[in-house]
Amino acid sequence: MTPSTLSITDRIEKQPPAWSRWLDLSDRALAVLLLAPTAILLLLIIVYPVLRLGYTSFFSLSLTSGLPAEFVGLENYELMFTDPVFWETTWNTVLITLITVPGALVVGMALALLANLPFRTQWPVRLSLLIPWALPLSFAGLIFAWFFHSEYGVVNDVLARFGIEGVIWFNSPNLAFAAICLTIIWKTSSFMALIILAGLQTIPRSLYEAADVDGAGRIRQFFEITLPLLKPAIVVALIFRTITALQTFDIPYMMTGGGPGTSTATLAMYIHQNTVSFLDLGYGSALAVVMFVLSMCVTVVYLRIIRTKD
Amino acid sequence: MKYSILTKALLSATIFGLAVPAFADTELKVYISSQHQPQVWRQVLDKFEAANPGTKVTIETGGNTSEAQAQYLNTIMSAKDSSLDVLILDVIRPAQFAAAGWTVPFENKDMAVYLPAYAEANTVDEKAVALPAFADSMFLYYRKDLLAKYGIEPPKTWDELKAAVKKINGGENNPDLQGLSFQGKAIEGAVCTFLLPYWSQGKNLVENGKLTFDKQAAVNSLKLWKSMVDEGISKKNIAEVATDDTRKEFQAGNVVFAVNWSYAWAQSQGKESAVVDKVGVTRLPAVAGGESSTCLGGWEWGVSAFSEHKDEAKKLVEFLSSQEASKHMAVNGSLLPTYSSLYQDAEVLKAAPWFADAKQVVETAKPRPVTPRYNEVSEVIRTTVNAVLAGVTTPEDGAAQIEARLRRIIR
Numbered sequence: 014m015t016p017s018t019l020s021i022t023d024r025i026e027k028q029p030p031a032w033s034r035w036l037d038l039s040d041r042a043l044a045v046l047l048l049a050p051t052a053i054l055l056l057l058i059i060v061y062p063v064l065r066l067g068y069t070s071f072f073s074l075s076l077t078s079g080l081p082a083e084f085v086g087l088e089n090y091e092l093m094f095t096d097p098v099f100w101e102t103t104w105n106t107v108l109i110t111l112i113t114v115p116g117a118l119v120v121g122m123a124l125a126l127l128a129n130l131p132f133r134t135q136w137p138v139r140l141s142l143l144i145p146w147a148l149p150l151s152f153a154g155l156i157f158a159w160f161f162h163s164e165y166g167v168v169n170d171v172l173a174r175f176g177i178e179g180v181i182w183f184n185s186p187n188l189a190f191a192a193i194c195l196t197i198i199w200k201t202s203s204f205m206a207l208i209i210l211a212g213l214q215t216i217p218r219s220l221y222e223a224a225d226v227d228g229a230g231r232i233r234q235f236f237e238i239t240l241p242l243l244k245p246a247i248v249v250a251l252i253f254r255t256i257t258a259l260q261t262f263d264i265p266y267m268m269t270g271g272g273p274g275t276s277t278a279t280l281a282m283y284i285h286q287n288t289v290s291f292l293d294l295g296y297g298s299a300l301a302v303v304m305f306v307l308s309m310c311v312t313v314v315y316l317r318i319i320r321t322k323d
Numbered sequence: 324m325k326y327s328i329l330t331k332a333l334l335s336a337t338i339f340g341l342a343v344p345a346f347a348d349t350e351l352k353v354y355i356s357s358q359h360q361p362q363v364w365r366q367v368l369d370k371f372e373a374a375n376p377g378t379k380v381t382i383e384t385g386g387n388t389s390e391a392q393a394q395y396l397n398t399i400m401s402a403k404d405s406s407l408d409v410l411i412l413d414v415i416r417p418a419q420f421a422a423a424g425w426t427v428p429f430e431n432k433d434m435a436v437y438l439p440a441y442a443e444a445n446t447v448d449e450k451a452v453a454l455p456a457f458a459d460s461m462f463l464y465y466r467k468d469l470l471a472k473y474g475i476e477p478p479k480t481w482d483e484l485k486a487a488v489k490k491i492n493g494g495e496n497n498p499d500l501q502g503l504s505f506q507g508k509a510i511e512g513a514v515c516t517f518l519l520p521y522w523s524q525g526k527n528l529v530e531n532g533k534l535t536f537d538k539q540a541a542v543n544s545l546k547l548w549k550s551m552v553d554e555g556i557s558k559k560n561i562a563e564v565a566t567d568d569t570r571k572e573f574q575a576g577n578v579v580f581a582v583n584w585s586y587a588w589a590q591s592q593g594k595e596s597a598v599v600d601k602v603g604v605t606r607l608p609a610v611a612g613g614e615s616s617t618c619l620g621g622w623e624w625g626v627s628a629f630s631e632h633k634d635e636a637k638k639l640v641e642f643l644s645s646q647e648a649s650k651h652m653a654v655n656g657s658l659l660p661t662y663s664s665l666y667q668d669a670e671v672l673k674a675a676p677w678f679a680d681a682k683q684v685v686e687t688a689k690p691r692p693v694t695p696r697y698n699e700v701s702e703v704i705r706t707t708v709n710a711v712l713a714g715v716t717t718p719e720d721g722a723a724q725i726e727a728r729l730r731r732i733i734r
Contacts, residue, residue, distance in 0.1 A: 076401050077423050077695045163560040181560045184713040272509045273562055274710025289394055290698050292401065292423075 063305065070299035076292035089299035098275055099300065102283040109194060109265075109279065110258040116198040117254055118247070121205025128206065129213045142210070146203040154267025157196040161268070183269050186276035193265050193277055200264065201257070205250045212246025213239070245319075252315045256308050280304055348379045349635050353409040356392050357384045358586075359456075359622065363656040367648045371639060378635055389413045389511050393698070400425040400627070408630040409640055411456060414444050414621045414690065415511075415697050421452035422695035426625040427633055428452050429640075436646075440619050441661045444690045452625065454644035457658035459620030460688035461515055462681070464573055464581040464591070467603040469495070477605045479615070481520070481547055484580055484608050488556050491579055503551055504569040505582040507561035509709035514691060514701050515618035516582070517708045520544040522616040522689055523609045528700075529692040534733040536726050545711045545718035547610065552712060562713040574598060582607065584620055588677060589657045604677055606684045619688035621661070653678065659685055696732050703728040 038046065070089055074082040093099045128138045145153070160167050161182040169179030182188045216239065224234050262281035265271060271278030284304065288297030353368070355361045361382050368380045386392035393416065399407060400423070412420060420426045428450040434442035441455040465477055469491055478484035488502030506512030518528070521544040526537040551557040558564075564572075566583065573581040574590060576597035581587070591602045609615040624640040626633055642648060650665055652658040654674040659681060665671050666682035692700055707725050710716040716724070 076397075077419050077698070163563060181563070181713075184560065184562050184715075186715055270509055272706065272709050273713030273715045274509075274706050276710070276715060286702065289397065290390075290702070291696070292397060292698075 066298050066301055066305070069294055070302050072295045074293075074295040074298075076294065082295075085295070089296050092296060093299065093303070098278070098283060099280075101275055102278045102280045103303075105190075105276075105278060106259060106261060106280040108190075109197065109261050110255060112194045113197040113201065113261075114251065114254050114258050116194065117202040117205050118251065120198055120202035121250070122209055124202060124206035125209035125213055128210050142203045142206050144203075145200050146207060148200070150200065150263035151267050153196060153200045154264040157192065157199075157264070158268040161192045184273060186273060189269050189273065189277050193268055196264050196268065197258075197261065201254060205254060208246050208250040208253075209243060212243045216242045248315060248319055252312065255311050255315070259304065259308050259311065348377050349632050351378060351380045351408045351632060351636055351639055352383055352406060353380055353411075353639070354383050354385070354396070354407045355411050356386050359411060360652075360656045360658075363652060364643075366655065367643060367651055370648075370651075371642050374642075375638070378639075380639065383407065389415075396420075400629070403629050405627070405629045405631050407627050408632055408636040409643075410625045410627060412453060412623045412625050413511075414441075414459075414619060414623060415701070417445050417453040417623050417625060418447050418693045419695045419697055420625055421447045421450075425628050426452055427628050427637070429454065429626075429637060437661045438663055438686060440686070440688055440690060441621065441623075444619065444621075444693065445623055447693075453623040454640050455661035456622045456624050456643065457649065457652055458661045458685050459585050459622075459659055460681075460685050461519070461582055461584055461607060461617045461620070462604045462684060463607045464583055464587060465603045465605065466576075466579050466598065466601055468601040469579055470603070477603060478580075478608050480611050481608045482611055485551075485554065485556055488579055492555075499577055501558050501572065501578045502556040503580045503582070504557065504564060504572050504578045505548070505551075505561070506564060506566050506569060507548070507557075507709060507712040508563055508565045508568075509705045510565050511701060511705065512566045513705040513708040516548060517541075517544055517704050518618055518689070518691065519582070519607055519616065520547045520610050520613075523613040525613060528729075529694060529733060532694065532733070534729055536729055538722050538726055541722035541725060542718050543610065545708070545721050548708070549711055549714075549718055552714075562709050585657075585659055585681065604680065606687075615687070617684055617688045619685075619690045621659070692733075694733060699732045700729065703732070 071084060071086060072082040073080075073085045073088065124142060128135075128142055132138055159165065161169075163169060163179060163181040163183070166179075166182075168182070172179050180188060182192045220238050220242075221234055224238060229237065260281050261279045262285065265277050265279055266282055266285075269277045271282055280300065281304065284297055284300045287293045287300060291297075353364075355364055361384050365382065368382070372378060372380060386395050392411075392413070396410060396412075400420070410420075410426070417426070421428070429452075430450075432451040432454070434446060434451055437445075437455050438458060441458060445451055445453045445455060463477070470477065470487070473487075473490050473494060475487045475490065478487055484503065492500065492502060506516050521528070521537075521540050524537075524540045524543060526540040527535050529535060552559060552561055569578075569581050569583050570587040570590060572578045573583070573587065574596045588602070588604060590596065592599055606615050607617050624643050626636045626640055630636050644661075646660075646662050646665065649660040649662050650668065650671060653660045653665060653668075653671045657675050659678065660666065660671070663682070663686075666678055672679055691697070694700060703725055707716065707721045711718055711721040
C-alpha cells in the first residue's frame with residue numbers, strides 16, 4: 014500500500030458528508046435531528062394525552078356540576094375500591110379476554126390451515142376470511158344482536174327446527190355472555206387467521222417433503238414443523254388480540270348494552286359511561302389509567318416471552 | 324408580486340369578514356331532533372322570520388333517541404361550540420344544562436302561563452332556565468273493541484288490569500295476544516316503568532334536592548312488574564322491549580294494554596295500523612289503594628350559553644314557546660300543548676279530539692327527579708329494572724341496590 018492510497022481511504026472514512034459538514038454536526042447530532050420530527054409527533058399524540066389523562070385522574074372534574082376542577086389526589090382511585098360496578102366490569106373484561114383470545118386463536122388457526130390447503134380456486138376462501146375482519150365492530154354487534162333476538166332471531170329459529178325450545182339469550186347473564194363471546198370470536202378469528210396464514214406461507218414446502226420421506230405423519234408434521242415455525246406469527250397475533258380484548262366495547266355495547274343489569278358491561282363501556290354520559294372526567298380518567306396499566310402489563314409480559322424465546 | 328396579491332387577498336377577506344355582521348342578517352341555528360317533526364316546526368320558524376325581518380333561522384337535526392341527542396349536545400357544549408343558538412332538550416335535562424352553565428336563564432319570565440309541571444321543570448333556583456316546547460306523558464293505551472266484547476271497563480288499578488287480561492286471554496285463546504306491553508329494556512323508558520307504581524304509593528324519590536327513597540315502595544314497584552312476567556300478563560322477553568317495540572306490537576294488534584307516550588296515538592291511527600278506530604287512551608292504573616300517577620314527558624327550548632346572538636335567540640325561544648306556536652304544533656303536529664286553555668280550543672280538538680281527555684293526565688304527571696346528576700340516577704334505575712325483569716336480581720335486592728347507589732349520587 015502506498016501512502017497516497019492510505020490517505021484516500023482515510024479521507025473517505027473520516028470525512029462526513031458535505032451537507033453534514035456544512036451544518037457542522039456530529040453523527041449523533043445528525044441522528045437526533047433526523048428523529049426529532051417523529052419524536053415530537055409521538056410526544057404530541059401519544060405521550061401528552063397519556064400524561065394528561067394521568068393528570069386529570071387526580072382531579073374532581075365533572076362537567077355537569079359547573080364547578081371548577083379541584084385537586085383531590087387519589088380520591089378517584091380510592092372510589093374504585095368501593096365501586097362494585099368497577100369490579101364487575103373489570104372482571105367481565107378479564108373473562109372476555111380469557112375466553113375469546115384462546116378461542117379466536119384456535120378458530121383462527123383452523124381457518125388458516127383450511128385456507129392454506131391447495132384449493133384450485135383460492136379467492137372464495139380468502140374472501141370469507143376477509144369479510145368478518147373488514148366489518149366494523151359495531152356492525153357485527155348489531156347483526157348478532159338480531160341473530161340472538163328471542164323472537165325474531167335466526168339462532169332460536171334454527172334451534173326450533175331441531176325441536177329445541179329457544180331461549181331468551183339476553184335475559185340471562187350467562188347466555189348473554191356466551192352470545193357476546195361467540196360474536197367476538199367470530200369477528201376476531203379472521204384477523205388471527207390472516208396473520209397465521211401469512212406465517213404458514215413462509216414455511217418451506219421442502220421441510221414437509223423431507224418429513225414425508227422420514228415417514229412422519231400429518232399430525233407429527235403439524236406439531237414438529239408447523240407449530241414451532243409459526244410461533245413468531247402467533248405471538249404477534251396474540252399481542253394484538255389480547256390488547257383489543259382488554260378494550261372490548263362495541264360488540265357488547267350493541268348486543269346487550271351491558272345488560273341484563275350490568276352483568277355484561279366491560280371496563281371500556283364503564284369508562285365511556287362515566288366520561289360521555291355522566292361527564293365525570295376525573296373518575297373516567299382514573300378508570301382509563303387502570304385500563305392503560307392493564308394493557309401495558311400484558312404487552313410487557315408478551316415482550317418478555319418473545320425475548321426469552323430468542 | 325405574488326406576496327402582495329396574497330396580502331391583498333387576506334386583507335380584503337378580513338375586511339369583508341369583519342364588515343359582514345354589520346349589515347347582514349342575524350343567523351340563528353336551532354337544534355331539533357329528527358323525531359320531533361322539524362318540518363312542522365319549520366312552519367313556525369317561517370312565521371318568526373316574517374315577523375322579524377333581518378333574522379334568518381336554520382334547523383340542524385340529529386339523534387333519534389333522548390340518549391343520542393344528549394350525547395351529541397354534551398360533546399358540542401363541553402367544547403363550548405358556538406354553532407348552535409337554540410337547543411331542544413328532553414324535560415329531564417334543563418336542570419343539568421343549567422348547572423353546567425350551558426344555557427342562559429330568562430330574566431323576569433312569567434312561568435305561571437304554562438301548565439304547573441312545566442313551569443316547575445324549567446325553573447332552577449327561581450330562574451327560568453328553559454321554556455316549554457310541548458307537553459307529553461305516559462298513558463294507558465287499550466283495545467276498545469276487546470274490552471267492549473268482554474264487557475270490561477278500562478282498569479283503574481293494576482290488579483283490575485291483570486283480571487281483565489286473564490278474562491280476555493281466556494276467551495280469545497290467541498297465543499300471540501299479549502296482555503300488557505311496557506318498557507323493560509335498560510333505556511330511559513324503564514325509569515318511568517319503575518316510577519309509575521312507586522309514585523302511585525304516594526312516595527317521592529327526591530324532595531328539595533334530598534333523597535327520599537322508600538325501600539318498601541320500591542320493592543312493591545319491582546314486584547308488580549315482575550309479577551306481570553310471572554303471571555303471563557306480559558311476555559317473557561319484556562326485558563328486551565324498548566318504547567317503540569311497544570308501539571309496534573300494539574299497532575300490529577298483538578297487545579291488549581300498552582304503556583306509552585302520546586306519540587303512539589297518531590301512528591296507531593295511521594295507514595299501517597291494524598287497530599284504527601279500536602284504540603282507547605286513558606290514565607294509567609294505580610296500585611290498589613293508591614293514586615294514579617304518570618311520568619312527565621315533553622321537550623323544552625334552551626338558549627346556548629355559547630351563542631353569539633343570545634338576545635335574538637331568547638326572542639326566538641319566547642316565540643317558539645308562545646301560545647300561538649303551541650296551538651300551531653297541536654293542530655298540525657299533534658303535540659300536546661303546555662297551555663291549559665288550548666285543551667278546550669275548538670280548532671285543537673277538531674284536529675285531535677282525544678286531547679280533551681289527555682289534559683287531566685298531563686296535569687297530574689310528575690317530573691322525574693330534578694338533579695344535575697340525573698344521567699346517573701337514570702342509569703341506576705333502568706339497569707336495575709332491567710335486571711329484575713330478566714330474573715337476574717330479586718325485587719328486594721334490586722331495591723337495595725338502587726338505594727345504595729342513589730345514596731352515593733344524591734347526598
